[in-house]
Amino acid sequence: MNEALWALGRGTGVVSLALFTVSVLLGILNRSGRPLFALPRFSVALVHRNVALLATAFLAIHLVTLFGDSYAQLRLVDFVVPFLGAAKPFWLGLGTLAVDLMLAIVVTALLRGVIGVRVFKAVHWLTYLMWPVALLHSIGNGTDAGQAWFIAFAATCSIAVLSALGWRLSRGFVEYQNVRIGKAS
């Protein structure tokens, strides 16, 4: 039973990170205001949201299964307050930090209509902190970190997010940007 929980705990962590990566990519694409091939803009927005919620669900399973695991030695406080863990406190703490950030990001996103676009946006920016923190947690805490498949996975995610970020910061990122600022300049 413990073996199964351990495998599930690790697996859901990896799936969650993969889904978060996809959601970050879709979020950046969404911000550019462009459709994704045949997928219209509003669908990009909806898929971005749904993939993030799915990632959150996997994250919840990740937490619950590892809570039941004796090797991880988790206490309830480790879900909320970072860097207090019994085993690998720093790397576990990064995971806790990512969970806290993720909760704030998801809740404010779902309540966007109530809290207003300014607060939503300010908190949503924290995603750029949450994603690398989560990645570092998976590398430092994950027992699969040395495996070839995990290295390939982590490298693929990193390259994808870094490229998207490069595009995000480039001129002409926003659709119509070149028209709006004037082609002559």
Add this chain to the structure above:
Amino acid sequence: MNLRAPDPRSAADPTVLLHIDWTKCDGRGLCTEILPELLARDEWGYPLSYGYGSNVPVPDRLLDAATDAVSLCPRQALTLIDR
């Protein structure tokens, strides 16, 4: 208050208006995708409402789509106004 907008009120018109707040709109084009019958895109990507300015009458059959547009607008620039 947009005094220059043509008054969209007339007996045959629908009762719901889609209000576009231009100070918030960033021309991301989600609304023009969801409501192609109501909104076009101008050459800078902003919505264009075929002569209605900032308050576009929404026919009943497009009410659901208009509600979706309001909730999906990334800048929360759209509101529905009952009149």
